[in-house]
Amino acid sequence: MNLCDQYEAKLVAVSKTKPFSAIQELYETGHLDFGENKAQELRDKQPECPKDIRWHMIGHLQRNKVKYITPYVSMIHSVDSMRLLRKINNEAEKDERIIPCLLQMHIAEESSKFGLDEQEVREILENPETGQMKHIQICGLMGMATLTEYENQIRKEFKGLKNLFDRLKEDYFSEVPSFREISMGMSGDYQIALEEGSTIIRVGSLIFGERETH
Numbered sequence: 001m002n003l004c005d006q007y008e009a010k011l012v013a014v015s016k017t018k019p020f021s022a023i024q025e026l027y028e029t030g031h032l033d034f035g036e037n038k039a040q041e042l043r044d045k046q047p048e049c050p051k052d053i054r055w056h057m058i059g060h061l062q063r064n065k066v067k068y069i070t071p072y073v074s075m076i077h078s079v080d081s082m083r084l085l086r087k088i089n090n091e092a093e094k095d096e097r098i099i100p101c102l103l104q105m106h107i108a109e110e111s112s113k114f115g116l117d118e119q120e121v122r123e124i125l126e127n128p129e130t131g132q133m134k135h136i137q138i139c140g141l142m143g144m145a146t147l148t149e150y151e152n153q154i155r156k157e158f159k160g161l162k163n164l165f166d167r168l169k170e171d172y173f174s175e176v177p178s179f180r181e182i183s184m185g186m187s188g189d190y191q192i193a194l195e196e197g198s199t200i201i202r203v204g205s206l207i208f209g210e211r212e213t214h
C-alpha cells in the first residue's frame, strides 16, 4: 500500500469489521499499522493477529473499555476528555506502559462527531495533572473533516487543524519533539489531508473495500 507516495506520512489501514484474513493479507505485504474503532472488536481480534502489528485505536473510547486495549495498543487517536486521558494513564500504569495519545479535535460542521474545541484542548494541556501523567505521551492531534463533496470545506478544516497544531506546538511543546503527529485524512479525503500537512492517514474502505453497515 503506497497511498502516501511522495509524502512522509504514515498509513494506518482501518480494518474495522474486516476479518483476520483481510488483515493477514495486507500484513504479509509488510504492512504493520492497523486501526480499529471499537475497543471490544480490537480486544477480540488482537489475540489472533500477529504480535508485531501496531494497533491504532481511532474511534470513540468509553472509559470502562480502556482496559481492553491498554496492554498492547500502539497509539490512541481519539482522546477527547481529561477523564479519558486520566483513565488511560491509570490503566497504562497497571500494564507498565507509556501510551502515545492524540487529542481528537472537533473540526467538522456536523455536530455528531466527537472532539474537543481549542479552549478545551488548552485546558487539558494547561492542567498540571496532565504534566504529571507518566504513562501517556501526548503526540499530537486527530480530526475528521465534514463528510461533504465540497473540497474547499474539507481543505479549510484540515488547514484549521494544522494551524491549531502549530500554535499548540509553539505554546506547549516547542521543546518536545514527540509532539509531531496530525492524524487526518480517510478514504475520501486523504489526498487533501496530505497536502495540508497530515502525518498519519487512516484509510479503510479504499484498501479493504466497502464495509457492511455495522
Ligand SMILES: *Cc1c(COP(=O)(O)O)cnc(C)c1O
Residues within 6 Å of the ligand: 014, 016, 037, 058, 059, 144, 185, 186, 187, 188, 202, 203, 204, 205, 206
Ligand atoms: C472508519 C474510520 C476511518 C476510515 O474510513 P474510510 O472512509 O473507510 O477510509 C478513519 N477514521 C475513523 C475515526 C474511522 O472510524
